[in-house]
Amino acid sequence: MKNQIYSVICVLFAILILVFRTESALAQDATKVDSTHYKVEFENDQVRVLRITYGPGEKSVMHEHPEGVLVFLTDVRGKFTFPDGTTEEITGKAGQTVWAPAGKHLPENISNEPLEVILVEMKVKPAATKKN
DSSP: OHHHHHHHHHHHHHHHHHHHHHHHHHTOBHHHHOTTTEEEEEEOSSEEEEEEEEOTTOBOOSEEEOSEEEEESSOEEEEEEOTTSOEEEEEEOTTOEEEEOOEEEEEEEOSSSOEEEEEEEEOSOOOOOOOO
C-alpha cells in the first residue's frame, strides 16, 4: 500500500512540475524562445525594437509581447494560435503600421512568401495626462 501511495505522489509531483514548466514557457520572451525568427535591433529603457522574419509556412512557439507598434516590411498573411486554442488569421500590407495589444500567441506564416515585420515593444506606460 505504501508503494502505491508513493507512486501516486510521484506521478502527481511530476505532473505539477510539467504544468509549471509549460506555463512558464507560455509566457516567455520571443527572442529567448525563438531566436531564429526574432532579433533585437535596438533597445533602451523605453522601447525594444524587434525584427521578425519567417520563411513560407514557418511557425514559432507560444510566447508573449507587451503592447507595441507593428510595421509590415512585406505583405503578411499569418495565423495566431492563442493559449486557449483559438486561432485568428492576420493580414498586413507592406508599409502598413498597426497597434499591437499585449498578449500571448503562437504565430505562423501561412503564406508562400517570406514575411518581415518590425515590432516596437513599449516598456513603459505613457504618463497620465492632466485635466485642466
